[in-house]
Amino acid sequence: MTTFQINGRDVTVSVEDDTPLLWVVRDELGLVGSKFGCGVAQCGACTMHLDGQPVRACVTPVSDVAGRKVTTIEGISGSVADAVRDAWVKLDVVQCGYCQSGQVMSAVALLAESPAPSDADIDTAMSGNICRCNTYQRIRTAIHDAATTLKG
Amino acid sequence: MLGPVDLSRLPSFSETRRAVGARAALPLDRRSFVRLALGTGAGLVIGGLIESVPAGAEAAAASNAYDGVFTPFVRISPDNVVTVLIKHQDMGQGVTTGLSTLVADELDADWAQVVPEFSPANVALYKNFAFGVQGTGGSTAISNSFEQYRKAGAAARSMIVQAAAKRWGVAADSIKVSKGVVTSGAHSATFGDLAQEAAAVPVPADPTLKTPDQFTYIGKSFPRLDSKAKTTGARLYTQDVQLPGMLVATLARPARFGGVVKSVDDTAARAVKGVVDVVTTSRGVAVLATSTYPAIRARELLKITWDDAKADMRGTDALVAEYQKLADTPGVVAKAGDAEAALAKADRVIEASYVFPYLAHAPMEPMNCVAQFKDGRATLWTASQLQTVDQAVTAAIFGIKPEDVTINTLWAGGSFGRRGTYDADYIAETAEIVKVTGRGEPIKLVWTREDDIKGGYYRPVYVHKVRVGLDKDGAILGWHHRIVGQSIVSGTMFESALVKDGVDGTSVEGVSDTPYAIPNMHVELHSTTVGVRPLWWRSVGHTHTAYVMETMIDEVAAAGGKDPVEFRLALLAKHPRHTSVLKLAAEKAGWGTPAPEGVFRGVAVHESFKSFVAEVAEVRLVDGKPKVERVVAAVDCGLAVNADNIRSQVEGGVGFGLGAVLHGKVTLKDGVVEQGNFDSYEVLRINEMPRVEVHIVPSAEAPTGIGEPGVPPVGPAVANAISAGTGQRVRVLPFDVGLKLG
Numbered sequence A: 001m002t003t004f005q006i007n008g009r010d011v012t013v014s015v016e017d018d019t020p021l022l023w024v025v026r027d028e029l030g031l032v033g034s035k036f037g038c039g040v041a042q043c044g045a046c047t048m049h050l051d052g053q054p055v056r057a058c059v060t061p062v063s064d065v066a067g068r069k070v071t072t073i074e075g076i077s078g079s080v081a082d083a084v085r086d087a088w089v090k091l092d093v094v095q096c097g098y099c100q101s102g103q104v105m106s107a108v109a110l111l112a113e114s115p116a117p118s119d120a121d122i123d124t125a126m127s128g129n130i131c132r133c134n135t136y137q138r139i140r141t142a143i144h145d146a147a148t149t150l151k152g
Numbered sequence B: 001m002l003g004p005v006d007l008s009r010l011p012s013f014s015e016t017r018r019a020v021g022a023r024a025a026l027p028l029d030r031r032s033f034v035r036l037a038l039g040t041g042a043g044l045v046i047g048g049l050i051e052s053v054p055a056g057a058e059a060a061a062a063s064n065a066y067d068g069v070f071t072p073f074v075r076i077s078p079d080n081v082v083t084v085l086i087k088h089q090d091m092g093q094g095v096t097t098g099l100s101t102l103v104a105d106e107l108d109a110d111w112a113q114v115v116p117e118f119s120p121a122n123v124a125l126y127k128n129f130a131f132g133v134q135g136t137g138g139s140t141a142i143s144n145s146f147e148q149y150r151k152a153g154a155a156a157r158s159m160i161v162q163a164a165a166k167r168w169g170v171a172a173d174s175i176k177v178s179k180g181v182v183t184s185g186a187h188s189a190t191f192g193d194l195a196q197e198a199a200a201v202p203v204p205a206d207p208t209l210k211t212p213d214q215f216t217y218i219g220k221s222f223p224r225l226d227s228k229a230k231t232t233g234a235r236l237y238t239q240d241v242q243l244p245g246m247l248v249a250t251l252a253r254p255a256r257f258g259g260v261v262k263s264v265d266d267t268a269a270r271a272v273k274g275v276v277d278v279v280t281t282s283r284g285v286a287v288l289a290t291s292t293y294p295a296i297r298a299r300e301l302l303k304i305t306w307d308d309a310k311a312d313m314r315g316t317d318a319l320v321a322e323y324q325k326l327a328d329t330p331g332v333v334a335k336a337g338d339a340e341a342a343l344a345k346a347d348r349v350i351e352a353s354y355v356f357p358y359l360a361h362a363p364m365e366p367m368n369c370v371a372q373f374k375d376g377r378a379t380l381w382t383a384s385q386l387q388t389v390d391q392a393v394t395a396a397i398f399g400i401k402p403e404d405v406t407i408n409t410l411w412a413g414g415s416f417g418r419r420g421t422y423d424a425d426y427i428a429e430t431a432e433i434v435k436v437t438g439r440g441e442p443i444k445l446v447w448t449r450e451d452d453i454k455g456g457y458y459r460p461v462y463v464h465k466v467r468v469g470l471d472k473d474g475a476i477l478g479w480h481h482r483i484v485g486q487s488i489v490s491g492t493m494f495e496s497a498l499v500k501d502g503v504d505g506t507s508v509e510g511v512s513d514t515p516y517a518i519p520n521m522h523v524e525l526h527s528t529t530v531g532v533r534p535l536w537w538r539s540v541g542h543t544h545t546a547y548v549m550e551t552m553i554d555e556v557a558a559a560g561g562k563d564p565v566e567f568r569l570a571l572l573a574k575h576p577r578h579t580s581v582l583k584l585a586a587e588k589a590g591w592g593t594p595a596p597e598g599v600f601r602g603v604a605v606h607e608s609f610k611s612f613v614a615e616v617a618e619v620r621l622v623d624g625k626p627k628v629e630r631v632v633a634a635v636d637c638g639l640a641v642n643a644d645n646i647r648s649q650v651e652g653g654v655g656f657g658l659g660a661v662l663h664g665k666v667t668l669k670d671g672v673v674e675q676g677n678f679d680s681y682e683v684l685r686i687n688e689m690p691r692v693e694v695h696i697v698p699s700a701e702a703p704t705g706i707g708e709p710g711v712p713p714v715g716p717a718v719a720n721a722i723s724a725g726t727g728q729r730v731r732v733l734p735f736d737v738g739l740k741l742g
């Protein structure tokens, strides 16, 4: 039994302690916006925020999040998230879209930490998120665009 | 392998192609569609965009209610929604937006009222004219549908106009349609208002199409229809399908291609909480569980003994060595020319041998499929890319007719060719598990990333050996070219169409049909047999042929002291479309002006899928290591249906091709794949993504492919830049292996 908060709601799940958070959220809680891409913290498709910090849910045992706050792509909100999503839509970043939940979660975390990131900052923060459609150029532009919006 | 599947059930590629030659015969006949929709349950027409998955195999009861069907491609509901049925798979290339555009334009719909929906699997209504079966690939989605979808929109518009004329008692030519609103004098109505009456009008066989100057959407850049759902997590993929009672399966496959299960001890696996069954199929050992993680975890606990008697035990080193020997012996002639005589007379001969590795597609969403068998009918939920093949293979496994297989096509998390398998591999795996277990619940088979990287269906290993003879001024006298590698289509339903006189066209495309004015060119092919299953990989043969042709031409230009762009232009005098993209890319990249300090330029131009792309790469060498900073691409893909989508596809293609030449490789040791996940099978990440500029040549020609043609030129353009900077010609791919640093 593990109790934690997800997108502002308290939940208790009864799964093995070592079950990765990703599978708990997808299969037990039915929130399937966070994706499985590698299972070994290599691709970022499963990125969630744990107490505001981006984590790879595929390698985070559910026991690690007991009593903590998890936010998924379904629950991320606020001005940074809005600016990121608006920029993504405005620039038509997506192709297949499968990586994009993770890209959005990583981009929101980056901008929350660093409101005016350089290309090098973006490379550092986003290089854990693979996009096999290679939408990287638009991701980079969209992050700058969102930063401009936030500066207001 | 195919096992029980009898592919003779499928229409042969060439036969069907002949049959659809009479295109006028393809009916915009809505009655047959209504039957289809009701027969499979109208509720099963997939509603990807409403982000729900059609539930269960139970057909919705037929009713007499208005069904909104205008043609097999258009439905209009009383609430004013125009649904466009998309016969192609959308794996990110944006075809749902593209085909919706064609309908919306001819229909004069408002863009905001258009909703795409994947069509059912039905070869009679939804075949790809380039294949003769329903399916997506070869960058044909827009080109083969261009007229068909425009006609569907125009037919629906004509029906609406006739209904309005009748209702208002006015002449049809007094009626105007704009942005989904129909007017005549004081009369005004929306499509939704008129839908029911309009749907009753007979479908016109040959509606008038717009001329290009009348287009309102086609040719403009406008937003994708799927951006929003893909940034909120709302978009559902096969991986996300959850159905009542559904079980999740993983499959343990042999480590060596061709291995089979000898014995299995599943005691530990069965003890994992959530595991409900372990079964052996002809393809491996399947673990079934109530959710995903136990299925993945329990599979690791299986103790399986494999029988490798029929397995391919070779490693890639041995394979390449064999190929290199073969490259010194005569092969099947793909293009005949008297190269030997010309080479004998040459002042100088440049000789080069190239090695290309196996490549996995590694789409972001690993393979997966949900299948159910109930009451004699099979239902699939999957990102089907060759629906007709998937239907036939599934039908054969269950011993039912293809029409008794319903496919709910879902959005694909990438493909790059991987989902378009000639043997429906992962779908067949799922169907077989369903059959062996005899369960009526839906079963979702999931692949892990390791399954994907180790699973075969690769871009095959190829070896090229080229000898080019030059005269003393550096002009080409003769060109001798041998290619060695597996045929992608041999033994498949595509063989009869694509293999001619023993030559698989996909192995030599881009070489034997080169546009360069090369005298005495001779091309031969050795098609090899290996246990590793080959498959088309974004841009197919052009992945290796463009690299060889474009680096060799560059080398020849350098040998004669000529400018690479000028040298190419001289050999392309009869090819205006190659010439125009090459000139445009060179001009936009500032070819001929000094590059920034420490940066070197390289160029390549290549035609694939009837589109023409030139790319100039700017590469900075940092301690001898290449960093690609900028790629300038010029593209001619005929009429640009959606310029922004073309740019997006080329940007993505450049990144995809670049990742492969820099890092991509699958290697085998004693028949076992050595890579497993993205740590060992490296792909491009954002820190290596160059700035990409895409310039589109204006054209009124029919639209051609764009999903793939951006890929082939990037590798050779970068290689040529590296050579300009270091003098080194990289001929063993990827650069991680073939480029010597410092």
Ligand code: FES
Binding pocket: A035, A036, A037, A038, A039, A040, A041, A042, A043, A044, A045, A046, A047, A056, A057, A058, A059
């Ligand atoms: S699935 Fe978690 S990082 Fe790839």
Ligand code: FES
Binding pocket: A094, A095, A096, A097, A098, A099, A100, A130, A131, A132, A133, A134, A135, B092, B364, B413, B414
């Ligand atoms: S959009 Fe397809 S993997 Fe990123």
